[in-house]
Amino acid sequence: MTFYYSIKQMHRSPLKSLLFAVLIAVCAFCLSLGGALWYMGSSGFQDFDGLYTTIGTVEQKYEGTEVRSSWDPETQAYEYYSGGYYGEWIPEDVLDFKGADYILKPRQRPYFGAYIEDLYHGIGSADMGVVEATPLKTGAMYPSLPMRVTRVLEGTMQEGEIFYLCDHQSEEPAVLESGKTYVMQLSMFGTAHGPNVPAGEQTMEYLLSSGIASTQYTIDMEPVYDPVTEEDRWYDEVTDGFYETERGKRWLALSSYQDYSMRTIPVQPTDGTKLLMHFYNGEAQITEGRDITEEEYEDGAKVCLMPEILAMRLGKKVGDTLTLPLYYADYSRAVGDAFMLGVRSHVSVNLLNAEGEIYQIFNEQEYEIVGLYTAEDKGSGSYSAGEYEVVIPWNAVPENCWEDNIAGAGVMKGADTSFQIPNGTVEEFREKWDALGIDDLEIRFYDMGYTQLKDSLENRQLMSAIFLLSGGVMVVLILCFFSSLFITGQKERIAVERLMGRTKRQCALSILSGMLVLSAAGCIVGSAAGWLASGKAAQEAGDTLEFARTYSDNAIANTEPEDTGEPPGAVLPCVTGGMLLAASVVISAGYMGRVLRKEPLRMLGEIEE
């Protein structure tokens, strides 16, 4: 009966009731849509945080430029060119400044050389070798000087083989005397030339390689003293007892260079796969197995990623183990430079330490192959993957255990020094970094377009906040207005009902039930409309985001589109509608309580007055 009369009252003031229901529906729509957009925005942020990675690369800048010269034997003149030079080596510690919020701290990564016995089964390389040879006639090493091989210490040259030796760098090339035997490391260069080459003969000439001089460095990037380097000579005359001398022993040691060179693969330790630019920019992609997990990186698990092609050569597959005997570390070049993709080149550092011996293995462990990857060269230069590059967690190798095996030193470069910061904090980081006033390092950030997408997400958040706020304000105003209209305006009815013996609760129910029915109807309609609109908005936003990702991150292409920016389902509109209804109850009950506190006869008296 109570409900019947309440509805009847509402029915008999249709315009007011309809207006109330419509306004509540509009509020519910705003709140539902705003809530859904807010939810989508928030979940979008979370998704993006998972899918996007913001990294910074660090490169030490040149301190200045200098003019350099090189002798050109053809023109018999020096050629001059300018080149940059670095100042003092800057350690990575300078990046550990107050306020720097790193997910992964910056680290200058060397790559390690690992000796893989099974990698190579050939007889050596024809373009390089260590030989004893004697000139066919006494002469300077420019133009090409004919030599005969008298002994092969390493390589595929044959004893008695004639080759041409040439020095393109010295203004006064050394003279080699006929009848004397010299030991030297050769590398094939170009076509032999000059009067010593018979007319019409097309044959290759060789240059001297740096040979026995060590390039060992300390962990602080200081060169380790090597007495051999004091003598700037890249060959030696072989005399009786020569191989008993310091230099002689080094030549013997160097004779295993090619063996090491052909069996060496680069191993890249890192704190995260995405810190390696070739993985970050999608040039390298995992094709089988999985990536190394954050926990594995942190715990230093003995796991690795290896190139598919290396796995094929070694007969390995995901789940197998790979033993990595690490014997040198190189800071001088990024792995992509030292082991160019697609080129089976020789090791680019001198493998002799300052004591004249091939570097000894400093760490040997078994790694489980958790993933295989393929890499392609997209012209990224230093940022490319290295040929046969194996990726391992930085923490898998004891810190600085390679300090006595540093074969090359160099400053921080973008390709070997990187860090990760939380998405969306690039500007903040930049401001703090700039405040330090360190100009010698250049930091570049890569965020896969996150910043742009973040703006769009923030706009969506702002829009949803406006919807929510306006919906909320509207709700309060509308409920206050209509509560006043329906309740305060019905003081007379309330007073009379009280005088008829109705309890306060019955009076409240009598007045509020109709209003709450209208409110519920408005909530249902508005929330449903908001839900439908949010679904449509999610669809539109999803299309836009997919488009953006296609060009920002190859890895994300593998992600199911429905994983991100999902509308929150029917729960949120139900919750929104429920909350709105609850607000109706609270506000109207508040008004009702105020009215019911008054004494009915006095209330009627006031009305009569």
Next chain:
Amino acid sequence: MERIKVESVSYSYQNKYQTVEAVRDVTCSFETGRLYVITGESGSGKSTFLSLLAGLDCPGSGRILVDGDDISHTDRDAYRREKVAVIYQAFHLFPLLTALENVMYPLEIRGMPGKEARRQAEACLEEAGVSRKLFGQYPKMMSGGEQQRTAVARAIASGGKILLADEPTGSLDSENEEKIVDLLLSLAYERDYTVIMVTHNREIAERADVRLVMKDGRMTMEQ
């Protein structure tokens, strides 16, 4: 037969500025089948006294016995629902309900089924002299007299035998005033109602069986 006994009732309330002693040590009684009139200046405590009789509040001291029961110690909502009815100067009919629905309302509050309520409401309206053609009319469409008759019908329908009337003729012309007083007298004399009416109208007061005068919260009987 004594229906209401008021014993040394006092009542005060706090308004914005002061404590108002609205009713002071009132003692009186009301019998069945009689019409009582309470007169007095504005602010003399008439309406407050009426609200105490209606069970809307409890006396600060003293007691009000209705049929021997102290209403302060009974369910006052039930008391109002079953024993007392009130009519007002401004009628206070529900504007969005028809005359018939207005009268059915208290019946249905008491849990009477719709059909029975309708039948009884029609009887009450007829008893109050409301023309049948007005049963479906909304209060706004009726004259003051018709509205007050409907209000009396609603009071009859409420079932209480104590009828409290607060200036019931204040908004009526003399013809309708007369008719309403006749109606109230007939309820007292023929149906054993105890009718207690607050009025300023001297002529009406003279038709009452007992005239009470309130002044500064105190009540005296005027013979």
